[in-house]
Amino acid sequence: MINSRLAVAIHILTLIASRKDQVEMTSEFIAGSVNTNPVVIRRIIGMLRKADILKTQAGVAGAVLARNPDQITLLDVYRAVEPRDELFSIHEDPNPNCPVGKRIQGSLDHIFHHAQSMMESELSKKTIKDILTSMFA
């Protein structure tokens, strides 16, 4: 099962996108909404910052989006918080002396890549803005 970083990252970004002017989006405040530790939030915010999805400044309270909510797809977020390129693992070193062992990796690679693409394509169709509007329609 894929970890919960994607879910938390979307939560963070939706919160920031829904921000009323009064409130600063500190890691402490966000942690209160997600119900976890502020360091967990800062860790994920760090990944989102490296992916240029949001901006923070050391010492100054509050994170802000680096671009409009409709320009942040869930695939962007997924890629930001998921270090691995491949969704499916393939067993290493199958026996090259076996006709199946010799060819299986190529077949699996092809199929898995395709299945992953379909999933990612779906994520690419939804943005943080979509989440926000569906949430408060």
Added chain:
Amino acid sequence: MINSRLAVAIHILTLIASRKDQVEMTSEFIAGSVNTNPVVIRRIIGMLRKADILKTQAGVAGAVLARNPDQITLLDVYRAVEPRDELFSIHEDPNPNCPVGKRIQGSLDHIFHHAQSMMESELSKKTIKDILTSMFA
């Protein structure tokens, strides 16, 4: 990242489907092609048996498919070896007093379910026979 059980299970089934009459598909033989321990193979074979994808008999050498290779989709195999229903995790207990925290799970659930369905739909289009023919075309 998803574990390698799906990859190994497909390897096992492809091997059995490619079986020449002489060779019995023992866990030892299959382990030689996959390049792992026979118990790892028997464990996965156990899951495939519970899903009625293949048949074995305690004490008698060799596993055989329970139906034709073109009637075994990769989604069948995925469901057999993947105990979790959900591909994506969602963080638990977001703050119900926060407008976003209160609604986020429903939104995530909906989107994640859709993305997973796209991936699974792709797996359902390929069968063990497809693997076999693409491998030895």
Added chain:
DNA sequence: CAACATGTAACTGAAATGGTTACATCTATT
């Protein structure tokens, strides 16, 4: 009965994950 295969429990080490403490660094305000 002997040889051999399956079925499973149990243990292990490695890796990922999420939570936590601690602390260095930076900024704004007084």
Added chain:
DNA sequence: AATAGATGTAACCATTTCAGTTACATGTTG
């Protein structure tokens, strides 16, 4: 400039998952 408060990160921990392994009970066949 001093202080309060926020961010950035390292380090540690417990839990879980995974794959590999040993061990052994059970079943089958010659």
